[in-house]
Amino acid sequence: MLKHRYVRTAATTLAALCILFLVSMNARAQALRGPMAIDNNTTCTVEICSANGAACFLVPPGSQTVNIPCGTDAIAVRTCGGLRIIPLESCANRIRVGNNCCADVCFSAGIVACTFFLTINPAPTPCLCPID
Numbered sequence: 001m002l003k004h005r006y007v008r009t010a011a012t013t014l015a016a017l018c019i020l021f022l023v024s025m026n027a028r029a030q031a032l033r034g035p036m037a038i039d040n041n042t043t044c045t046v047e048i049c050s051a052n053g054a055a056c057f058l059v060p061p062g063s064q065t066v067n068i069p070c071g072t073d074a075i076a077v078r079t080c081g082g083l084r085i086i087p088l089e090s091c092a093n094r095i096r097v098g099n100n101c102c103a104d105v106c107f108s109a110g111i112v113a114c115t116f117f118l119t120i121n122p123a124p125t126p127c128l129c130p131i132d
Contacts, residue, residue, distance in 0.1 A: 032069070033067040033068060033069055034070050034115050034116065035066070036065065036067070036118055037065050037117050038063065038117075038119075039119050039120065040060065040061050041061075041119070041121045042101045042120055042122050045058050045060045046098050047097075048076070048077060049078060049083060050076065051074040051075060053076060059120070070113070072088070072116065074086060074088060075118065077092065077095060079097055079129070080129035088109055088116075089109065091105065091107075092104070092106075094123045094127045096127040101122070101127075102122065102123045102124065102125045102126065105121075106119045
């Protein structure tokens with residue numbers, strides 16, 4: 001009977017340690033950040049945000065790299081007074097960005113884990129805002 005008690009206590013302790021390990025690994029994975037290479041090939045500064053709009057930054061023309069959370073599955077572009085969500089591995093075509101610039105914006109994952117690419121290319125005009 002005493003042997004079964006030790007085995008049960010050891011199994012319970014091991015299970016609790018496994019759960020703690022999995023929770024800590026999940027928290028660490030969410031906290032990890034990776035590079036997003038941005039190529040803004042337009043002449044306008046573009047405002048890029050997290051999908052929920054909580055964090056935004058301005059992207060001037062040219063190339064730069066920023067770090068974003070590894071679990072990012074969408075970004076947003078400020079357009080026409082609102083946010084346009086662009087899921088990972090997708091593009092938004094002919095959207096108004098910056099000072100009346102018209103652009104195609106693509107968000108994709110890199111080959112290496114936790115790397116991303118954001119490409120902003122000029123698009124044919126006009127890019128009209130939807131009528132409210």
